Amino acid sequence: MIIEMRKGKTMNEFTKTFKAISDPNRVRIIKMLEAKPLCVCEITSVLNISTSTVSNHLNILKDAGFIRDKKNGKWVDYSLNRSSDNPVLHQVLAMFPGWLNDNDIVNSDKGLISEADRIQICASLKSV
């Protein structure tokens, strides 16, 4: 769009950062990734939404710069991108560990992902 071009990249990048963390499921993903890198099916099993939706959320977070992905066999590991060159993103990500730690769902999520291992979790998805 013409308007977007006039406003420049900065504003768009800025709002994209916050749009990425304005969805509860994406926030839960970031909080889970604070514990350790996770594959798509591990996240899917916790969030209780479809795999394709999780994949989409991960793409949005990645596009905003919050996370990175790394191919690992048949899995794709997602992890927090703690070394972003985007200062706003870096600041926000640095504050995240202090946020939502008293939230029951966030804590429950972290408990779930630490309990079982990847193969068990992903295999159990089929039976749901």
Added chain:
Amino acid sequence: MIIEMRKGKTMNEFTKTFKAISDPNRVRIIKMLEAKPLCVCEITSVLNISTSTVSNHLNILKDAGFIRDKKNGKWVDYSLNRSSDNPVLHQVLAMFPGWLNDNDIVNSDKGLISEADRIQICASLKSV
């Protein structure tokens, strides 16, 4: 249940904070309010969108806790709510002055609102 509502509210409040600042026009409003409190028509004249839309944006920012309103004659003055009891909001608002200061539009906006006075600006809206 009450407990369920409480844990739901935290996440909701959290995402509402960031949803509020994931729109370019709302970000521009916050950056303008860094300079001084403003009425609706002053903001409208800068953003070049309809008054009702500005009013709606202001309501979203207010609902999220970023700004406050104060009746002032026939005007309503909006100002930044720097003393929020919401820690996340307080942190974000504290970082805002360091953000987007190299953005052309943000700087242009600030220039525009410092130039003319309220009565002139609001009166000129009719001719647009």
Added chain:
DNA sequence: AAAACATTTTGATATTTATCGAAATGTTTT
């Protein structure tokens, strides 16, 4: 009291977003 003014609310619309299931892609295991 009427007119002018600033703002909010309402109703409508176009766009974006979150979501799903199914199909496609690419890897590993058999």
Added chain:
DNA sequence: AAAACATTTCGATAAATATCAAAATGTTTT
């Protein structure tokens, strides 16, 4: 090479969002 598996892409849909013009509300000026 075929089957199994993890993930992504695609097509569809319902809900949310940004926006406007017009009507409603409340204040000030005349």
